[in-house]
Amino acid sequence: MSAHGNAVDPKKAVLWDTEYHGHDVISTRSLGFFLYLLSDGMIFATLFAAYGVLSYSHNYFGGPTPSQFVHPWYTFTQTVSLFLSVLAYGMGMAAMKNRNRGGLISGLLGALVLGVVFLALDVHDMAVLAGQGITVATSAGASAFIVLTQVHAAHIFFGLIWILVMIAQVSSRGFTTDTVGRLLSLRMFWHLQAIIWVFVYVFVYLWGYMS
Amino acid sequence: MSHGHSDPVQHPEVQMSSVRGYLSGFLISVLLMLAATYMSATHAFPPFGLLMVITVCAAIATIAQTYFLLHIDTAEHNIWNTVSLVLFIPLFVLTIGLTWWMFSQLYLHTMPAMTGMH
Numbered sequence: 388m389s390a391h392g393n394a395v396d397p398k399k400a401v402l403w404d405t406e407y408h409g410h411d412v413i414s415t416r417s418l419g420f421f422l423y424l425l426s427d428g429m430i431f432a433t434l435f436a437a438y439g440v441l442s443y444s445h446n447y448f449g450g451p452t453p454s455q456f457v458h459p460w461y462t463f464t465q466t467v468s469l470f471l472s473v474l475a476y477g478m479g480m481a482a483m484k485n486r487n488r489g490g491l492i493s494g495l496l497g498a499l500v501l502g503v504v505f506l507a508l509d510v511h512d513m514a515v516l517a518g519q520g521i522t523v524a525t526s527a528g529a530s531a532f533i534v535l536t537q538v539h540a541a542h543i544f545f546g547l548i549w550i551l552v553m554i555a556q557v558s559s560r561g562f563t564t565d566t567v568g569r570l571l572s573l574r575m576f577w578h579l580q581a582i583i584w585v586f587v588y589v590f591v592y593l594w595g596y597m598s
Numbered sequence: 599m600s601h602g603h604s605d606p607v608q609h610p611e612v613q614m615s616s617v618r619g620y621l622s623g624f625l626i627s628v629l630l631m632l633a634a635t636y637m638s639a640t641h642a643f644p645p646f647g648l649l650m651v652i653t654v655c656a657a658i659a660t661i662a663q664t665y666f667l668l669h670i671d672t673a674e675h676n677i678w679n680t681v682s683l684v685l686f687i688p689l690f691v692l693t694i695g696l697t698w699w700m701f702s703q704l705y706l707h708t709m710p711a712m713t714g715m716h
Contacts, residue, residue: 413609414675421679425686432693439694440701445709459639466631470624473667477620484615486607567606574615578667581627582660588631589656593638597648 413568420572424579427542431583434535438591441531442598450526453595456516462592465508466584469543472501473581476550480574486562491570492554498577499550502543509540532591539587542580549573610675623666627659 444452479494513533516522523530553573556566606612634655637648664670670680 413606413611417611418676418678418682422682425682428686428690429693432690436694436697439698443705445705459635463631463635466635467628470628470631474620474624477615477623477667478617480612480615481617481620483607484613562605562607564606567609567612571609571611575668578663581667582663585627585631585656585659585663589634589652593634593652594649597638597641597645 412564413571416568417571417575421575424575434538435586435590438531438535441527442595446528447526450529451521452528453532454598456519456521457592457596459593459596461512462588465505466588468501468504468508469584470581472498472505473578475501476574476577480570483562483570488557488561491557495550495554499547502547502550506540506543506547513537532595535591536587539583546577546580549576614669619666623663626662630655630659
């Protein structure tokens with residue numbers, strides 16, 4: 388980081404940096420939050436591992452498998468609504484670059500509505516499965532399927548609450564170091580949900596459907 | 599590290615938001631997921647070939663989203679995000695890969711009667 392002309396002599400050096408460069412609060416917080424999100428990624432790694440080992444045909448004990456209860460085009464509409472929600476959030480953040488508070492709040496509202504659509508489609512899907520008698524108690528395979536997809540849905544649920552909070556905070560406080568920093572953290576969180584959804588959609592829904 | 603601004607909106611992590619980048623990330627991932635859904639729904643290839651094709655779709659979509667949405671690149675202001683993600687990937691792959699490998703061996707050796715799994 389330091390661009391001093393002379394090489395540092397470790398025997399004489401007292402401090403690496405002799406001048407105070409200022410503390411970048413936003414960068415520090417967003418790196419910390421990014422590391423937290425990566426540890427959240429490890430939760431998904433364990434759930435994907437569990438699904439991987441519990442999705443062999445004998446794990447369904449002769450009961451229904453994802454090839455019978457997954458509907459690719461239905462779940463594709465969930466995919467589109469989540470990606471659109473992420474896009475709306477991004478558009479809001481691009482509006483913030485120009486201090487456009489109305490643009491930011493419109494983007495957040497768009498992300499909120501599309502996220503609610505995603506969650507409603509998911510809840511309806513789970514209700515249909517429960518109506519067919521497919522629950523976490525049905526088989527190890529069904530359990531792994533439901534837990535993995537619903538942990539992702541829980542992330543969306545908490546993300547929606549966070550979006551609501553940020554709409555309120557930006558409306559009342561404007562662009563402060565705190566609100567801008569939280570919006571950046573929420574951007575990472577929300578956009579990461581789309582990346583995890585690609586894995587959930589392709590390797591749980593689509594692969595489950597075709598196998 | 600000092601950027602000499604007190605206005606948080608001028609922070610590089612705010613200023614790196616880009617409409618074109620977000621649109622690109624959206625379009626690439628939606629089109630790839632559309633292709634993967636169509637091929638799976640119509641059983642366009644035999645199962646193993648189909649798995650390979652949709653895996654490639656997922657890989658490209660993930661890379662596009664990581665680049666365009668998470669802004670993971672070699673820019674100096676967020677290089678530590680990139681470094682930590684690069685160090686994270688082997689942990690993620692090993693957790694899933696080793697668990698799956700252990701159990702596939704277990705099933706292979708303890709359930710000889712169960713053929714045709716997957």
